[in-house]
Amino acid sequence: MRKGLMLAALVMSLHLVGDAQTRYMYSSGQTLNPAYEGWLPNADGSFTLVFGYMNSNWQQEFDIPVGPQNAIEPDGPDQGQPTHFYPRRNPFLFSIRVPADFGNKELVWALTANGKTEKAYGYLKSDYQIDPQVISTEVGGDFGSLRDELRTNIPPELSVAETKRSVKIGEPVALTAVAKDPDNIPARRGAAKPLPKGQTPTISAAALYRPPSSIVATSGPGLRFSWIVYRGNASAVTFTPDQMKTWTDTRAYANSPWSPPWTIPLPPTDNKWQTQVTFKEPGTYVLRGIASDGSLFTYENVTVIVTK
Secondary structure, three states: HHHHHHHHHHHHHHHHHHHHHHOOOOOOOOOOEEEEEEEEOOOOOOOEEEEEEEEEOOOOOOOOEEEEOOOEEOOOOOOOOOOOOOOHHHHHEEEEOOOOOOOOOOOOEEEEEEEEEEEEEEEEOHHHEOOOHHHHHHHHHHHHHOOOHHHHOOOEEEOOOOOEEEOOOOEEEEEEEEEEEOOOHHHHHOOOOOOOOOOOOOOOOOHOOOOOOOOOOOOOOOOEEEEEEEEOOOOHHHEEOOOEEEEEEEOOOOOOOOOOOOOOOOOOOOOOEEEEEEEOOOOOEEEEEEOOOOOOEEEEEEEEEOOO
């Protein structure tokens, strides 16, 4: 009887979550929460602490320079965190390696946005240890699969040419990235069918957001690659072609792996992604290339100094 009541309560809570997500979609004004994803052991005895974030807004993005409002301590404030924050969930976005004797210490990432400070605490508690299968589950990888082979999955290989560039405003910059998935885990399958050429999707207001049918939105398997603005004003940056989103946008036809329906594009025949980027404002930008097999991620940064 007790189990039945617990199950009924769980089902009801999931319905309420779905209803709340459907009814309350804020475009701006909400919190920006740093997220501690968990830790991984390294072969040399050290540990890797992994972080991401949740921007509760669907449209508002933030540029928060490293400093009092964007700091990781101790030994900070700069420990490689982003300064540009896209909407919604951006999971497993960066990592920090700590020594084998880290013990009971903790890293604290504090972010202030819309007048409110939120913190994430990184530590080595056993219940925060993660592995490839856990990461895949958290991002809805492999259509939400829990297959045992995901435990042996390795991240894609990624290399980026010319990681330091200097350009002028309006000058196109060619970016070249080579991404491969040597183990082909999880294997590409079950891609949605694309619309016929020239056909425009008709989307009702209710379909603009689709609550996930599981605890997290799911994404299909298959190698993909995108550039994001990791540091710098993203509104001043234009990528050609447009880049697939790396944040969890579940709205229909949102050019996101979590968007229904979405066809996983086939990699280039030479596994070489060619992109052009232009800048409208001077400054120092960090662009992050993200390769994913739908479950795990590999990153490479390119720093671009833009002058007038």
